[in-house]
Amino acid sequence: MIAPALILVAVLLALAPAGMALSGIARGPAILYGACLMVATALCAIALSSLLDPAHPVSSITLPIGLPWIGAQFRIDPLAAFFLAVVNFGGAAASLFALGYGAHETSPGRVLPFYPAYLAGMNVVVLASDAFSFLVAWEFMSLSSWALVVSHHREAENVRAGYVYLLMASFGTLALLLAFGVLAGASGHYDFDSIRAARPVGQMASLVMLLALLGAGSKAGLVPLHAWLPLAHPAAPSHVSALMSGVMTKVAVYGFVRIVFDLLGPSEWWWSMLLLAVGGPSAAMGVLYALMQRDIKRVLAYSTIENIGIVFAGLGLALAFKAEGMDLVAALAFTAALLHVFNHAVFKSLLFFGAGSVLNATGARDMEKLGGLIHRMPQTAFALLVGCVAISALPPFNGFVSEWLTFQAILLSPQLPAWGLKLIIPAVGGLLALAAALAAACFVKLYGVSFLGRARTALAAEAQETDRFSLAAMFVLAALCLAAGIFPAFFIDALDGVSKSMVGTSMPHQASLAWLTIVPIAEGRSSYNGLLVFAFGLLSGSIASLAIHRLASDRVRRAPAWDCGYPDPDVAIQYTASSFSQPIRRVFGTLLFSVREIGEMPPPGSSRPARLTVEMHDLIWETLYAPIGSAISFATERVNVLQFLTIRRYLALVFSALVLLLLVLAL
Amino acid sequence: MNGIGDLAVQGAQMLLVLALAPLLTGFVRKLKARLLRRQGPPLAQPYRDLIRLMRKDVVLAENASWLFRVIPYIIFAGTWVAASLVPTFGSGLLFSWSADLIAIVALLGSARFFQALAGMDVGTSFGGLGSSREVMIASLAEPATLITVFSVAMIAGSTQLSTIAEYMGSGAAGLRVSLGLALFALSIVSIAENGRIPVDNPATHLELTMVHEAMVLEYSGRHLALIDLSAQLKLLLYLSLIACMFMPWGSAPPQADQLALALGALTYVAKLAILGFLLALFETAIAKMRVFRIPEFLGAALMLALLATLLRFVSGSL
Numbered sequence: 001m002i003a004p005a006l007i008l009v010a011v012l013l014a015l016a017p018a019g020m021a022l023s024g025i026a027r028g029p030a031i032l033y034g035a036c037l038m039v040a041t042a043l044c045a046i047a048l049s050s051l052l053d054p055a056h057p058v059s060s061i062t063l064p065i066g067l068p069w070i071g072a073q074f075r076i077d078p079l080a081a082f083f084l085a086v087v088n089f090g091g092a093a094a095s096l097f098a099l100g101y102g103a104h105e106t107s108p109g110r111v112l113p114f115y116p117a118y119l120a121g122m123n124v125v126v127l128a129s130d131a132f133s134f135l136v137a138w139e140f141m142s143l144s145s146w147a148l149v150v151s152h153h154r155e156a157e158n159v160r161a162g163y164v165y166l167l168m169a170s171f172g173t174l175a176l177l178l179a180f181g182v183l184a185g186a187s188g189h190y191d192f193d194s195i196r197a198a199r200p201v202g203q204m205a206s207l208v209m210l211l212a213l214l215g216a217g218s219k220a221g222l223v224p225l226h227a228w229l230p231l232a233h234p235a236a237p238s239h240v241s242a243l244m245s246g247v248m249t250k251v252a253v254y255g256f257v258r259i260v261f262d263l264l265g266p267s268e269w270w271w272s273m274l275l276l277a278v279g280g281p282s283a284a285m286g287v288l289y290a291l292m293q294r295d296i297k298r299v300l301a302y303s304t305i306e307n308i309g310i311v312f313a314g315l316g317l318a319l320a321f322k323a324e325g326m327d328l329v330a331a332l333a334f335t336a337a338l339l340h341v342f343n344h345a346v347f348k349s350l351l352f353f354g355a356g357s358v359l360n361a362t363g364a365r366d367m368e369k370l371g372g373l374i375h376r377m378p379q380t381a382f383a384l385l386v387g388c389v390a391i392s393a394l395p396p397f398n399g400f401v402s403e404w405l406t407f408q409a410i411l412l413s414p415q416l417p418a419w420g421l422k423l424i425i426p427a428v429g430g431l432l433a434l435a436a437a438l439a440a441a442c443f444v445k446l447y448g449v450s451f452l453g454r455a456r457t458a459l460a461a462e463a464q465e466t467d468r469f470s471l472a473a474m475f476v477l478a479a480l481c482l483a484a485g486i487f488p489a490f491f492i493d494a495l496d497g498v499s500k501s502m503v504g505t506s507m508p509h510q511a512s513l514a515w516l517t518i519v520p521i522a523e524g525r526s527s528y529n530g531l532l533v534f535a536f537g538l539l540s541g542s543i544a545s546l547a548i549h550r551l552a553s554d555r556v557r558r559a560p561a562w563d564c565g566y567p568d569p570d571v572a573i574q575y576t577a578s579s580f581s582q583p584i585r586r587v588f589g590t591l592l593f594s595v596r597e598i599g600e601m602p603p604p605g606s607s608r609p610a611r612l613t614v615e616m617h618d619l620i621w622e623t624l625y626a627p628i629g630s631a632i633s634f635a636t637e638r639v640n641v642l643q644f645l646t647i648r649r650y651l652a653l654v655f656s657a658l659v660l661l662l663l664v665l666a667l
Numbered sequence: 668m669n670g671i672g673d674l675a676v677q678g679a680q681m682l683l684v685l686a687l688a689p690l691l692t693g694f695v696r697k698l699k700a701r702l703l704r705r706q707g708p709p710l711a712q713p714y715r716d717l718i719r720l721m722r723k724d725v726v727l728a729e730n731a732s733w734l735f736r737v738i739p740y741i742i743f744a745g746t747w748v749a750a751s752l753v754p755t756f757g758s759g760l761l762f763s764w765s766a767d768l769i770a771i772v773a774l775l776g777s778a779r780f781f782q783a784l785a786g787m788d789v790g791t792s793f794g795g796l797g798s799s800r801e802v803m804i805a806s807l808a809e810p811a812t813l814i815t816v817f818s819v820a821m822i823a824g825s826t827q828l829s830t831i832a833e834y835m836g837s838g839a840a841g842l843r844v845s846l847g848l849a850l851f852a853l854s855i856v857s858i859a860e861n862g863r864i865p866v867d868n869p870a871t872h873l874e875l876t877m878v879h880e881a882m883v884l885e886y887s888g889r890h891l892a893l894i895d896l897s898a899q900l901k902l903l904l905y906l907s908l909i910a911c912m913f914m915p916w917g918s919a920p921p922q923a924d925q926l927a928l929a930l931g932a933l934t935y936v937a938k939l940a941i942l943g944f945l946l947a948l949f950e951t952a953i954a955k956m957r958v959f960r961i962p963e964f965l966g967a968a969l970m971l972a973l974l975a976t977l978l979r980f981v982s983g984s985l
Contacts, residue, residue, distance in 0.1 A: 371790065374732045385734070394777040395770055407769055407813075411820055414980050426976040430814050430969070437809035440776060441802035444783045448798060453790030454730055517764060526826040529765035533748065533774070536762070541744035548889050552721035556736075561728035562885055563791040575787065575795020583803035587962045 001050050001059040002076050005084070005127060008043050012036070012120035019112035029102035032112050033095045036119060040091035043123065047084035050076050056497035060129060067132050073191050075129035078497030079262065082338065083126045083254040086345050090247035091119045093473050097353045098239040100469030104360050110151040111237055118144040118243065122251050130191040131180035138176065138255070142169035142219075145248060148240045149232045161231035168218055168228040175215035176255065182208050183263060195263050205264050209271050212259040213278070219252035220308045223282040224620045229305060230289070234297035234365070238356025241297060245304040246349040250341050253311055260319070261334075261502040267319050269418050275316030276421075280428035282309030283435035288588055291442045292616065294577045295365045296355045299446055300348065303391065306435055307344040310406065311337045313428055317409045318503055320421055327505040329412045332520050334503050335495050336405035342491065343398040343484060347390040350477035354384035357466035357474070358450065362459045367577040369457045370450040376463040381451050383474035388447045390481040392440040396534035398484035398491075401518070403436060404528055405492075408520050438584070445580045454571045486530040489516045578614070585614075593617055672922060677761035681751040683932075684907075688750075688899035689713035691906070691943055698947035713899065720892035728789040728885050735788040738781045739886065739893040745778035746897040750904040754911045756931035757919030758829040758836075767826040768816045772809070775860070775904075778897065779805055786882035797881025800958060804866065804878065807965035808859045814972035815849045815856065819912055821979045822846065828911065829921070836915035844985045848975035850913050855968035857905035861898070863946065865956040866964065869898075903939070906946075910938040 015035055022028030050057060060075035076084065098115075105111055121141030128134040146169065150162035182204055183195050200208060218225035233244045260267070286305030293299045314337030321330035357380045358373065359365055374381040390397035410429040416422065455461035465471075484491050489510035499506040510518050517529040548554075561567045589595035596615040602608040645653070693710045700707025727736070749771045752763055766774065779801065786798035820826040822845065823834040834840060859866045862879040869879070883894050911918065917934030919927040956964060978985040 372730070374734060374788075375730070378733075381734075389777070389780065392776075392780060393773070394780055395766075395773050400770075400773055404769055404773075407817075408826070411817060411826065414821055422980040423977070426814075426817070426973060426980055429817055429976070430810060430973050433810035433813040434806070436813075437776075437806045440780050440809075441806050444780060444787075444798065444802055448784055448787030448795075452732065452734070452784060452788040453795075515765075523764065524825055524827065524830050526767050526769075527764045528767060528770050532762060532765035533770065536748045536765075537741075537744040537774075540747045541740040544743050544747075544893065545740050548721060548893070552718075552889055553724060555724045557724050557726050558729050559726050561730070561789045561791050562726075562887075563789075564793055564884060567791065571790070573792045574790045575792065575799055580795060580799045580802075583799055583958070584806060586959065587803060587807070 001046060001057065002061045002074055002127070005043060005046050005076065005123075006061065006063075006074060008039050008046070009120050009123045009127070011039050012116045012123070015039075015116035016113050016120070019114075019116060020109065023109035023112045029105065029108050029112060030099055032116070033098040033102050036116055037092055037095035037099070040088045040095055040119065044085055044088035044092055047076075047081045047088060050081040051078060051085055051494055051497065053497075056500065066130075066136070067190070070130065070132065070190060072133040073129040073193075074124075074127045074133070075192070076127065078501050079254070079257065080126050082495065082498045083250060084123065086250050086342055087119075087122045087126060087247050090243055090250075090345050090349055091122075093349050093353075093477055094239040094243050096476070097242070097356070097470050097473035100467035100471075101237075101239055101353075101356050101360065103467075105237065107151065110153075111148060111240070114144045114147040114151070115240065118148060118240070121145075122243075122248060125251050126254055129193070131184060131195075132190050134255075135173065135177060135180065139173050141248065141251065142173065145232075145236070145240070145244055148236045150235075151237065152235070155235075157231075158235040161228070161235040164228045165232035168225070172215045172218040172225075175211045175218070179208050179211035179215060179259060182211070183259070192258075192263060196265075199263070199265050206268060206271070208264055209260055209267070212256055213274070216252045216256035216259070217278070217312075219255070220249045220312075221282075221286075221305045222278050222308060222312060223285045223305060224624055226282070226286070226305045227621055227625055230293075230298050230301040233301040233304065234295060238297070238352055238359060241301075241356070242349040242352035245301060245352060246345040249304055249308055250345055253308070253315075253341055257315065257502065267323050269320070269323050270420065272316045272320035272323065273418075273420050273424055275312050275319060276424050276428045279309045279311070279313030279316055280431035282306070283313065284309070284431045284438070285592070287435050287438040287442055288584075288592060291438060291445065291581045291584055292589070292593065294367050296358065296367055296446060296450060297352070297365050299442065300351050300355060303439065303442065304344070304348060306439060307340065307348070307391075310403070310432060310435070311340050311344070313432060314340060314406050314409070316428075317406070317413065317425075320413070320416055320418075320425075321409070322503050324416055324418075326412075326415065327503060328507075328521070329409060330503040331499045331505050331507050332405060332412075333409035335492055335499050335507050336402050336409055338495050338498060339405065339488075339491060340399075340402035343390070343402050343481075346477050346480050346484070347387045347397075347399060350383065350387040350474055350481065351391065353470060353474050353477070354380055354387060357470050358463075361463035361466060362457075364457070364459055367446065367449045370455070370460045371453045371571065371574065372455040373451045373460060373463055376455075376461070377465045379471050380466055380474065383471070383478045384451065385447060386478040386481050388443040390485070392443050393436045394440065396485045396530045396537065397481050398488070399481075401485060401488040401491075401528070401530065403432070405520060406432065408526055411526075412521070441581075441584060445577060449575070449577045449580060453574045456571050456574070482534075486534045487516055488518050488528075488530055489513065492518060585616075589616065592619065594619065673761040676757055676928070677751070680755055680757075680760060681747070683755060684750045684900060684903055685747065685896075687939070688896065688903040689717060691903050691939060692899045694940070695902075695943045695947050695950075698944060699951055702947060702951045713895075717892045717896060720887075720895070721889045723888040725888035725890055731789055731885070735785055735885075736890070738785040738788075739890040739897075741781045742778045742897045743893045745774050745781075746900045746904070749774040749778075750900045750907070752828065753904055753907045754829055754832045754918065755907050756935040757923055757928055758832045758911070758921060760829060763827065763829040768820065768828050768831070769813065769826055771828070772812050772816060775901065776805070776809060782882055782894075785886075789885045791885065793881045793884050797878050797884070800878045801882060804859055804961060804965065807962060807969060808856050811852055811856050811965060811968040811972050812860075814969065814976055815852045818845050818849045818972060818975035818979050821976070828908075832911045832915055832918060833920065835912055836918055836920075845975040845978040846913070848971045848978070850909070852968040852972040852975065853909060853912075855964065855971075857909065858946075858949075859961070859965055859968075861902045861905060864950040865953050866961055868955055906939055906942045907935075909942060910935065914938050
């Protein structure tokens with residue numbers, strides 16, 4: 001299994017220089033994305049065949065590249081196979097979308113070479129089985145995605161996004177480097193097998209967990225390490241945004257699971273508390289930030305933070321149950337987290353594709369320049385509606401299933417003995433419920449403002465439906481949202497092997513239950529059947545429609561909008577993105593964003609328009625990042641004098657440094 | 668999952684909620700009018716309204732999209748399915764295992780999602796206003812409902828509504844502080860979710876404080892009838908939910924004989940009458956709140972529900 005996968009990754013790497021050559025040709029993008037589509041599909045097939053094999057095979061290989069004597073080790077086990085499937089499914093969908101979308105790229109030379117390299121980087125992270133290859137691939141993935149973020153480098157905003165991203169990526173890699181350093185220990189074995197054989201214990205293990213949380217968490221976008229994410233993800237071309245949000249954050253989750261669940265083994269009870277304390281607030285904060293935005297792609301990027309928060313809360317629950325030896329519930333929480341990983345990859349890619357299509361059709365990312373697109377782009381509108389419902393965790397789509405499973409795990413947590421957990425888990429449950437409700441509000445706003453209502457600008461009024469490749473990609477993903485929502489049993493069963501290898505056991509087999517119901521623990525306790533709910537809903541809706549049209553009336557008249565008798569032809573009277581979220585801004589924002597609304601009413605008789613000024617602060621940026629930034633620039637300015645010394649002083653400096661080091665050694 | 672009997676109970680329940688929902692609304696309206704010493708409309712008025720609306724033409728706004736025409740059916744389907752899964756006169760529902768209480772709350776969430784979208788479709792300021800306020804209210808009411816569900820589910824050891832109803836009916840739960848808090852929270856949420864006074868006024872039009880009515884302003888004819896019917900079903904659903912969790916007496920157990928079913932139906936109607944009376948009394952006694960007082964009202968429900976859950980985590984007997 002591993003050999004063909006590596007050959008396909010090598011093909012992706014070879015496509016990177018080919019991308020340079022192809023960027024000059026008219027059909028170049030189509031050829032490159034077509035090749036990426038085929039390779040990613042093949043890799044996805046390999047991953048699935050490994051994942052779905054009931055024997056849960058593990059295959060590994062050592063290549064004579066990388067560090068001398070050690071070589072580079074690669075391995076496919078169930079965990080790697082699952083994430084390999086997610087990465088390449090996302091990659092295949094993005095490539096299909098890009099077959100159409102890529103044709104609009106103004107500077108293909110800045111995108112084409114890096115795109116396959118980026119895909120290859122993510123694949124190698126998942127396949128790597130020694131710390132050296134893992135870190136090299138991780139950095140490769142970060143740098144190639146950075147190149148894609150700054151591909152439109154003439155916009156100042158993108159350059160800033162690229163800069164912040166580069167800093168945070170370096171920070172993350174540094175943390176992971178240190179984590180692997182501690183894991184390797186004094187003996188310095190960097191391959192994962194040796195690390196598993198000689199695991200650090202006690203405080204060293206906790207240190208590794210903290211470093212892994214910092215490193216993987218900053219890549220995944222956990223609050224407060226998220227600051228780069230909403231800048232960088234929207235700056236890239238839309239198919240790359242989809243990959244960054246839908247897939248790369250999942251590679252970060254993979255890194256965390258690999259280190260904490262696999263390499264570290266048994267956990268301390270407070271690790272789970274830390275994960276819950278980070279995951280719950282990330283979910284709620286992420287979606288509140290998302291609600292405050294006007295830029296479609298930025299809303300989606302912030303909502304990624306929310307979903308990553310849900311995943312990490314699930315992982316925290318899994319750790320807590322595992323530490324207490326309640327393996328079955330740990331498997332439930334772990335499966336819920338992984339299922340959410342997959343679900344989020346599907347609907348977030350779908351939503352970014354939709355945003356990309358809108359961007360192509362109108363040239364606008366600002367919702368307040370859109371409106372009424374459901375009339376101009378009906379098929380995009382339909383696919384995107386599915387994505388919006390799915391991400392809002394509403395039945396019968398897939399987002400609901402993973403949230404439901406997470407809630408079921410939360411409901412079993414009173415059995416945990418640790419007091420800290422008893423207090424934090426209800427709060428986290430509340431935060432997740434809040435996040436789900438706010439996500440629905442957020443996506444009502446996104447869809448309602450940009451697709452419904454009347455067109456706010458001429459650009460939106462003249463938008464054209466997007467091309468068939470983009471539509472195909474969106475419809476495949478939308479269909480999968482529904483399929484995973486009404487047949488969740490198959491998707492849960494596919495995670496059996498991963499759960500067995502990471503938490504020791506797996507959820508009971510689901511697909512064999514009657515009517516494809518999912519029953520996490522026991523039938524008397526809880527069960528959910530997406531298929532029946534969907535079928536009942538469809539049936540009762542159709543019956544109502546048929547009965548009313550047959551028996552009562554089926555006539556329709558068109559007339560001007562009623563609007564309580566005061567219809568106004570001006571499109572500016574519609575609710576905008578900012579006014580839609582005003583009540584929520586007022587309820588939640590006063591504390592979290594120190595929102596201030598200043599209204600200026602002109603005196604009676606004056607014809608001057610009234611003004612409303614809204615002041616909002618990103619408190620995390622202002623209290624955490626800005627002081628660090630100014631401290632660093634302060635320090636660098638002080639050290640800057642060293643750059644302009646005479647050669648005599650440089651020599652003196654070198655000499656004194658040498659003496660100092662020798663002294664330290666002597667002591 | 669056994670047999671024709673359960674299927675009959677399930678079918679009877681689906682028709683019963685549909686038939687009873689307008690009557691409940693009419694009953695509450697009549698009571699409110701009587702409490703104000705008015706005569707009030709006859710009990711059957713909601714049925715007449717529905718039939719009249721169904722027969723009328725639909726007047727669609729010129730730029731209404733296909734979504735606008737589909738949404739009433741989606742709302743109706745979601746609410747009806749949810750309402751038919753809440754035990755009313757008996758707990759032996761054939762399909763109760765297909766969706767637990769969390770799923771029922773989420774189904775209502777789906778209906779609300781589409782209702783809020785419908786408010787924005789025509790592109791009028793009133794529609795947007797209604798939707799914007801609706802999602803603000805929902806963003807507090809939905810977590811409060813879910814956490815209430817958590818606390819009740821943890822006491823009963825199940826999220827299946829039938830199992831919860833049977834557990835509560837068996838008396839094993841006893842009197843608990845957390846149940847009291849949960850009941851209080853759920854009552855507040857029910858008032859908010861159904862757009863009753865003091866959160867919203869189901870009888871207003873042309874008022875800037877309105878929420879639900881603003882969202883459905885552009886609907887007419889059969890579409891409006893379906894939305895009205897869904898709102899009535901939702902009120903029935905919430906009252907049934909309170910009845911089956913907190914007043915479980917007399918409800919027929921699974922595989923009950925006809926006598927028990929008849930008794931269950933009788934007690935169910937009595938419970939609805941009591942709850943409807945309390946609702947009318949409360950609505951008459953209290954004044955409508957300003958919009959930005961609502962978060963405090965619902966925040967109280969959220970905190971009470973959280974407290975109920977926390978008590979359950981801290982001690983098994985509270």
